[in-house]
Amino acid sequence: MNLDIFLQQVPDGDGAWWQMLASGLQWTLLVALLAWIMAFTLGSLIGVARTTEHRWLVRAGDAYVELFRNIPLIVQFFLWYFVVPGLVPAVKVWVTTLDPTEHQLFTAVVCLGFFTSARIAEQVRSGIQSLARGQRNAAYAIGLTPSQAYRYVLLPMAYRIIIPPLTSELMNLIKNTAVAYSIGLTELFFRTREMGEMTFRYFEAFAAATLIYVVIALAANRAMALIERRLAVPGFIAGKS
């Protein structure tokens, strides 16, 4: 193993290989961050919808989750990248105004956002359903509207309960950004492969990528653990009274 390779210049670009990997890492983190925001918002809404008393809302939420959970991620990438613009003329027109990188970034965020939102919806639903029924009834009894009951009673507890599974969803999302390589987004895995192919130093390239992914996973894990401790309510599960 020879670390000099990371300082070597990229033949047709500017900068050394380590800078290439660093720029890939930036794309990975950017996609993960944007997709997480989208997935968290959407997943919360769908998860809540699945616990309401409106039967059609529950049905629609269930169907949504099943749809995104039962199709492989790479096929979903192809659907968003090739099929949606092909079927919807308005999207096609809009896509042609983007430059390819923007199109790839947009596709990756939307695809991973929807994919992850279905998983978050499932966690939010089970978090809310794990609460004692009395909590909802008590909220209604003191005169809260349903949306107030969710906002002030159910969700604050449910979110705290599901922080551990949300942590693994966040880590899954970061790992799943690698699949954006399939549509040519120059994220970390794309750059790693490129480095391997152009220098034939696969071992060094893959070892570096492995190290980076492990560090991100650890960092995400620690960050969520910190949030969990900060938000803990004394007397409840994670909270030390």
Added chain:
Amino acid sequence: MSDLDFEIVGRSLPYLMRGLQYTVQLTLVAACGGVIFGTLLALARLSTIKPLALAAAGYVNLMRSIPLLLVIFWFYFMMPVLLQTLTGAERPPQIGAERSAYITFILFEAAYFCEIMRAGIQSIAKGQAAAGYALGLEYRQVMTLIVLPQAFRNMLPILLTQSIILFQDVSLVSLLNVTDFVGASVKVAQRDSRVIEMYLFVAVVYFVLCFALSAAVKQLQQRIAIVR
């Protein structure tokens, strides 16, 4: 859009089905191999021999924190080199992506199955193993006769759910140009410029299969739950 031509699906169906066959085969082999190897890993993680437990935990955590795609490419490029050093051959043996994928998925899935089996083993009351030892059974007998059968039974729905995820994850080998179900559809789509029809078809087939399989698992889960 009116110019969609789904006949392309019919015409290339035999080719696509061969791809699907490879996908199913890889899934089954990886699931069986993964459960066996994963159970051994779980026993190692729970072992009282510290170095063994640490090594197993390190392996599992490493596998679980890097993207599957990276693992697939690691094995694809490194396995020939590794085999060369192991066998002392003059040049790296040509295994090909189709075959290296079997080993990749067994070893990768083992990390996930390990965590499931570990939870399963820990869910069995300690008194059961203790009773086994009190009867004079050895570690091996306690595990194979008492603990593992129950752990496996309790975890069966989760193991099957993980296998459905595996079935979907196998599609990533198409990025190594392997002709699995997705790989076959990509090739047909590019050859005939029928991208939309092909990918819609693939999505529908996956959806129907995975939806039916998870519904079956749910039913099995309920049945097991009643017995307990």
